[in-house]
Every structure is written in C-alpha cells, then in structure tokens.
Amino acid sequence: GAGVSQSPSNKVTEKGKDVELRCDPISGHTALYWYRQSLGQGLEFLIYFQGNSAPDKSGLPSDRFSAERTGGSVSTLTIQRTQQEDSAVYLCASSLGRGRNEQYFGPGTRLTVT
C-alpha cells in the first residue's frame, strides 16, 4: 500500500525566501507529525496534528514556522524568511492515532538555504 509521501524531495532556496513543504499521510491515519533532522543531529519534533484537535505546536523553533492540515489529510509546513540554520531534512510521519504510536515516516524533504 502507499506510504507517506513528501514533496519536493529537495529544495534549495535563498535566505529570506518562504518555502512550503507538503506531506501526504497514509490513508486512514488520523495523526500526522513533522520532525526535522539537522546535520549530525537526531530527529527533532516540530508539530503534531490529531484529528480535529488543536495541534501540538510545542516543537516549532520560531514563529517563522507554521503548519496546517487540510481536511484531516494533507499537511503543509511553511517556513517564512528562511535562514541558513533552517537547512535540514524535514520528515513527516503519520500514525493510526491514540493507542498506537507506531509512526511511519516519509522519505523527507532536504532543505538547503543558501
């Protein structure tokens, strides 16, 4: 079956520009997560959506970062006025939701800010 998909796979942008990263979760998964992995670092939680509940935004590093999830499915992570320290691999994951926290990851979007 189809797994989590993300687009684009790679994105190079100039400092100060805005970028949008997209995630399509596994069909039927009610929970969706964004993480990022900077060079040489572990995975860092950014934001979590569960059904129609208010998202857990506790991991967003600054107000330049935002995310939305439309129709309980596709999600978009937006980074405004990108900085070089935003360069990382951005990973999306989905899970069945409460009671089962096995999260299944997409291939990631590699963001490079020049």
Added chain:
Amino acid sequence: DQQVKQNSPSLSVQEGRISILNCDYTNSMFDYFLWYKKYPAEGPTFLISISSIKDKNEDGRFTVFLNKSAKHLSLHIVPSQPGDSAVYFCAASGTSYGKLTFGQGTILTVHP
C-alpha cells in the same frame, strides 16, 4: 537536556552474530518505546515497539528489552545480516500517542 541517549555512536558486528543496541532515558513519564532503522537518504523505518507494561517484545530476528527501574532499553538482532547495516534510533513517548523523543542514533555495520 537529552532525555533519550544512545551512548554508542557506532557498533561493528560479524554476520551471523548478535547485535545489541542500547538506549537510556531520563524521563520517568515515558511509557512507550520504539526502535527505528534508517538508511541514507530515506526516512526512518519502524522496527519494533514496547509498552512499559512489558519487559520484552519479539518480532522475528528483533527483540526489544525494557528495564524500567534502570530506565534502559536494548534492541537485539539475531542473527545479524549485512542488510541490517544502518543507523538505529530509539524513541520514546509519554503516552501511546503524541510526539516521539529520539536518541542520537547508533551506526550499525554488519560485516560479511
């Protein structure tokens, strides 16, 4: 403050032998633990999980052991195969849902 720690950056094992990957955590509120495998340029792949009400969970060649009193878990791979060579992450959450806190990863190399 790193709440999930994998103190061994790398591990090298001979094919057919056992691989043991270790993970320690500090947050006593964690009660659900997972192991992921990651190849370069791919997202992490879920391997196996364990709830805090158990001390062992087995799936084929993979077994996870949890020692709550020591706040320690380990992943055993028996027998190890060259295709197991990857970065292994342990992760934890405070409930059966919600964000995962990851360790820094251990690079496993299985030699033929």
